[in-house]
Amino acid sequence: MIQFKIQSFAYRDFDSWCLPWDYHCLYILENGYQIYIGETKEVIRRSKEHCMPSDFCNQFHFKTAYVITSEDFEETPVKHYEDLLIRLMRADGKFEVVNQKNGEWTHYKRKNLFEISFDQLWLKLESLGLVNEKHFQSILNTGMYKYCPDTMNVTQAQHEALTSIIHTIDSGETFPYNDQRFLARPILIEGDAGTGKTVVATTLFYYLKTHPKYKNLKIGLVYSNPAMRNVIQQVFAHTPGLRKNDVIAPIDVTKHRYDLIICDEAQRLRQAKNIGRYMVHFKKGNERLHLDNSHDELDWLLLNADRLILFYDPKQIVCPSDVSQIKFDKRLKDRKRGIRPIALKEQMRIHAGSQYVPYIYDILFQKNNISKKFANYDFKLFSNFRDMWDALEENEAAAKLCRFCSGYGWPWISKEDSKKPDIWLGNHGIWWNRQTDGWLQNPEAKLEMGSVYSLAGLDLNYAAVIIGPDLIYDLTDQRIKVDRQNYFDNKVKHGVTDEELTTFLLNTYAVLMTRGILGTYVYACDPNLHRYLQRFIPSV
Template sequence: MKEKREIKLFEYPFSYDGLIEIRGNGFGVNWPLVYIIHNEKEAYIGETSNSLKRTKNHLDSKNKKHLKQIVLICDERFNKSAILDIEHLLIDYMNADQKYKLLNLNNGQSLDHDYYQKQLYVNMIDSIWKELRKKEIVQNELNVLRNSDLFKFSPYKTLNSQQYEISEAILDRITMEYSSDKKIPFIIEGSAGTGKTILAVYIMKKLSEYIRYTYNLADLEDEDEEDQAFQYHRTVLKNRDFTFAIVIPQTSLRKTLKRVFRRIAGLKASMVLGPMDVTKKKYDLLIVDEAHRLTSSRGITNIKAFYNANEKLGFNRKKGNQLDWILHQSRFQILFYDPTQSVRPSDLDRSFFKKVEKSQYFEKFSLDSQMRVRGGKDYIQFIDDVLHSKSPQNTGFPNYDLRLFDHIEDMENVIKKKEEAVGLCRMVSGYAWEWKSKTDPNCFDIKIEGKEYRWNSTTEDWINSVNSLEEIGSIHTVQGYDLNYAGVILGNDIGYDPNKQEVIIRKESYFDKKGKQNTTPETLVPYILNIYKVLLTRGIMGTYLYVCDPALREYIRNCIQLH
């Protein structure tokens, strides 16, 4: 009878005496495997084809001498490509698990590779994790971690080829021009779900390692191009007074990233700024995520502080804007931008970014690989076509659950069932009802088919709040976040004119006061369409729709039936 192949875990003391035991292990000298070295508080995850030699290297490193145990994760089926993937997944999950502070640098397998039977090996992480939980090396279940902000915004994510090439090009340019006096703006343009925030966080982590960490070169894995690039950047930037930060315009997303940065080695909550924070000091580099949400003074709250900031930096009191502040207060800027996610008139339009592109040293990059929505780029294009009254292309979404519901209660019930199964499922809507519960918590805001709902009771981290499953989230609670399944209510602010055969917007049914201030029905159209595009591209596994306007419902039904 053929012996069953299975994952095996071996634990040894992390010591020179432990090397003797590793030498006696059949996997110890000449077999690809993944390992974890840890004590009670810290851990390091790696991969190697010679665990005996690699363990000795780590024992000789002053940065890991204090660790106590080493765990070898072995399987006869492992190969070099497989262990690179498993190593990276373990780093990502153990970082989110938070039992240990990870000592890993971010120079591991940054680039995603394809290889024979890749999915087989990626799926092994479930079995590996169960064995690690049995030994109490990790603590949380994977489904819990996958829904956590610390996992979703992890700097240890494997990058796709576009993300990797962009990060290397920008870091090379910054390193090369560090000693010059050039001011260099970079714009990275990409639609919803193309991995802009992940790339921004990755670059922040990478820079923190170049500048602040004091690792020996022996801590790097086998010499390859990626390690050579790391050494080059580190040599130039290490211990320099290079100051950098990430700017997040939205309050909720900013607070989420502060929590994430607080729990990642090398990053700090103080590195996450709001636009107003930028006015306090100069930086070498400012990274701006969701740069399309940077604003002018038009229709904003706290206008006096905005005017004061303009005057402080030498701009016209009323004409200066937050992008001006970013450019003035830094030498290098990385602006992550998507014009189709601008949702208020105060958001800076494309013309402001076109001015940046006229800079002598400007450089532009694009992201177009869909990394969030399992329906891929075809689904994103489908939503764009539907909203803009174009004829959608007749392509299906076999890996995506897109449904139109005739009754709101049916959609709510399915969302709640999905929540029980996979978590992170919520109902969201455009701002088509007044927010009465903001001043009177006992009031209901939204009434549909005899069902009553309240808007989000908090604007900060609403998705993870206690009452979120019973509430409806607005655009300001979910932009920049993922959901597993999104139940989207299209309110009466959006409709369909069957005579003109086009989607229409109703200003009188749109209740975001700041969102429609100083607008005409015509100028409001792109903002409401953008709001619904953002909402309809939050769901990773699926999107469910309830449409209030009967004509729009039938239009969308016909579009979906094509698919």
């Protein structure tokens, strides 16, 4: 274990500074509201430079310097720690981190040893009042840490995708040909769940908004799903150079013309089918653009943005209000328009690796007869709900961000009487999630049941997926089918065939079964479906 020493000094009283070692060190400058994090081998000289009128740090009038030293420190691990502290302390939110860039992403032989020792350093920072969270692992679960674009370290594959997108924008490839018969060509980025679409989308937006070359462009980042939109809005509200209002709903695109629109989760763009009270706003959106109601939110983006970038996964279409893949393809791949395709293939979320997501879809859509096992991933089928409950509670205590989730196999009883559970499984009464925005961050909601509406696009450490009585295995036909009588989401089942409803429901459960970073637990209410799943998922 690496041993650290943290000393605090009056910032400009350099003569009183006395350090035990002259090795590389970390330092944190603090004024009560803001901090600056740095690394150096000569901390007194570097701190004096920060006091110069021309230095960026001089404007903040820092009062205290915290110097972190260790006889085991060398330049590479110190740069590693600097990067961790900038990202984690920014997400922690106790102070405004004024660093204009991250530390360096490093790789070295003793990295695991220093990562283990970082836990102790963080506890010391908490005892000094420099951070809010006692355990930095809690910060790793926040949207601010996962999606904050100015502290994001993208992978090589994501960097290549970003470079391709920027080059396409700069080259003018997205504009129509000179011939008036042709239309603007969107950039279409496709990838499975967990391939980092949201990371690429937010990083791209940050780059465009903060690069001088694009400063005069009106740019918006669109999310149709309110839960995901709220998460990214909160991240942008605390990101230098961005604003909460940069993240918008599709309806906002009808109110202003945009030079460039980025739309994440484009499969959730809506059409005029089973959209309930939103129909009033939907009609107004079409009226603003002089369209009739046969047009949809995808039309709004195509019509009112000069350049359009769409992040899309058709396998996550889960209800009839989503623009269908057939319509999507017809609109984009028309010979007068066309697309610039980019693919994301690297699995970034799920520790099971890139074969897991296709395997889940193959199981549910009965395209697979071969069982697979996934190393370093906790994938289990439970026959007893109590055992699943206990396992999830244990993981919640250790890792946090663990949730139950399901389709809509039970009516929403608590809507009328909040004291009555919506769902009974064994002796456990469970409520549907009582909020959408901020549900994952609410510790009181950890034993509520989430849905595809509260979880689409978001991560869990462990997903406990309850396949309710809405989905059954028909022994006669040997097919997975929907039980319409036990499906209670009227927005989905109204006006659709059993075949269509089954597809929506299978996609829903596939989405839920691809939320878990560290593991996915499955419990099936239908005994026949449980026996079918036993062929493919390790049983306990």
